[in-house]
Amino acid sequence: QVQLVESGGGLVQTGGSLRLSCTASGRTTELNTMAWFRQAPRKEREFVGAINWGGIFYYGDFEGSRLTISRDNAKNMMYLQMDSLEPEDTAIYYCAADETGGLSKSSSSYAFWGQGTQVTVSS
Numbered sequence: 001q002v003q004l005v006e007s008g009g010g011l012v013q014t015g016g017s018l019r020l021s022c023t024a025s026g027r028t029t030e031l032n033t034m035a036w037f038r039q040a041p042r043k044e045r046e047f048v049g050a051i052n053w054g055g056i057f058y059y060g061d062f063e064g065s066r067l068t069i070s071r072d073n074a075k076n077m078m079y080l081q082m083d084s085l086e087p088e089d090t091a092i093y094y095c096a097a098d099e100t101g102g103l104s105k106s107s108s109s110y111a112f113w114g115q116g117t118q119v120t121v122s123s
Contacts, residue, residue, distance in 0.1 A: 002026045002112040004095045009117030012085055020080040020117060022095030032101045034071060034078040035110060038091040038119075045094070047105040051078065058103035085121045092116040 008020040024031055035050035049059040049069045057069050068081040078095060096110035104110070 002028060002031060002097060004097060004112055004114035006093060006095045006114045006117035009093060009119045011120045011122060013122050014086055016085050016121070017081070017083045018085065018119060020082070020093055020119070022078040022080075022114060024076040024078075024097060024112075028076045030099050031076070031097050031112075032099055033103060033110075034095065034097045035103075036067075036069060036078075036080045037094045037096055037107060038089075039094070039116075040088075040091040043091075045107055047107070048080065048093070050103045050105075052101045052103060054101070056101075056103065058105075060105045082119070085119075087121045087123045090119060090121050092118050 003025045005023045033050050033052045036048040037045050039045040047060050051057040051069050051071045066083045071078045094116045095114040097112040098110045
């Protein structure tokens with residue numbers, strides 16, 4: 001089993017930055033792709049981006065955005081750097097992981113999930 005714990009969320013003003021972290025523990029040798037999703041109030045969970053063990057990443061609709069994913073395999077950690085934050089970025093941010101190397105946008109493709117960390121951007 002794999003456990004994922006997100007951290008780094010909080011309250012920030014418009015234009016500010018946050019760096020979220022996701023720490024994996026347990027059977028981490030099973031992990032390949034790690035991903036970020038987010039869910040805003042009254043909205044469905046949406047894919048932010050994913051990165052696999054080899055460092056290949058995919059942002060989907062967030063390509064070219066203010067969000068940057070990185071990963072440190074030695075530490076079993078993944079990061080989400082968020083810059084120039086806007087109130088629309090307010091959401092719970094979830095870390096997800098899977099054993100495959102695919103970079104799926106679908107939440108059903110990920111077997112392991114964290115509890116989420118709240119990001120609130122004030123206007």
